[in-house]
Amino acid sequence: MTNIPNRETFENAYSGKAPWDIGKPQSVFVAVANKVTGSVLDAGCGTGENALFFAQRGHKVMGIDYLREPIERAKQKAAERGIRATFLVIDALRLDSIPEQFDSVIDCGLFHVFSDDDRKRYVKALAGVTKPGGHVFLACFSDQEPEGQGPRRISQTNLRTAFADGWEIEAIEPIQFEVREDMPELAFSPGGPRAWLATIRRS
Numbered sequence: 001m002t003n004i005p006n007r008e009t010f011e012n013a014y015s016g017k018a019p020w021d022i023g024k025p026q027s028v029f030v031a032v033a034n035k036v037t038g039s040v041l042d043a044g045c046g047t048g049e050n051a052l053f054f055a056q057r058g059h060k061v062m063g064i065d066y067l068r069e070p071i072e073r074a075k076q077k078a079a080e081r082g083i084r085a086t087f088l089v090i091d092a093l094r095l096d097s098i099p100e101q102f103d104s105v106i107d108c109g110l111f112h113v114f115s116d117d118d119r120k121r122y123v124k125a126l127a128g129v130t131k132p133g134g135h136v137f138l139a140c141f142s143d144q145e146p147e148g149q150g151p152r153r154i155s156q157t158n159l160r161t162a163f164a165d166g167w168e169i170e171a172i173e174p175i176q177f178e179v180r181e182d183m184p185e186l187a188f189s190p191g192g193p194r195a196w197l198a199t200i201r202r203s
Helices: 007-015 027-031 051-058 067-080 092-097 118-127 156-162
Strands: 040-043 062-064 086-089 102-108 128-139 165-176 194-202
Touching: 027 051, 027 128, 040 051, 051 062, 051 067, 051 102, 051 156, 062 067, 067 086, 067 092, 067 128, 092 118, 102 118, 118 128, 156 165
Parallel strands: 040 062, 040 102, 062 086, 102 128
Antiparallel strands: 128 194, 165 194
16 A cells, blocks of 8 residues: 555645656557547646647547646646646546546546545546446556556556456556656656556446
């Protein structure tokens, strides 16, 4: 149960340099963009780069984060770039407060921050906002990444167990996260932290 960050951890990250805030969409989501269809929810969107990428491709996009600071930055980016997207301060464990369902949900580094109990709550909440037949595209730290900095490592078994009821895991692929190049103190695998990209269909 180690490496479960709290609100203060994220607030402190955004007051300085957040390692994951790379100023562009994560390349893994750019690579699977053609698989992402219809309306999009970005759960744990941070400052909005992935959400803005999909909005620019013509998707109706909502990005949520439980911290106000990254949401305000996301809104500012959208305004500066002339991109239409909705950004709201919402806890991903309270997705039931969103009165709509989405064709696609993207999760870039959110699933792996939850405790075991919150992981179950999150997957249940995802079921309420994902249309039947819709997909969740989930990128999380992998157990192939050596222990150390960063969040909990997730195994394929963890993913399959979490999404065993009411979901079909179509693929789990090894990827690597991009992190800020101006933070040499980050001690991850060469090329970035090893991760999984899971493509999960709502039954």
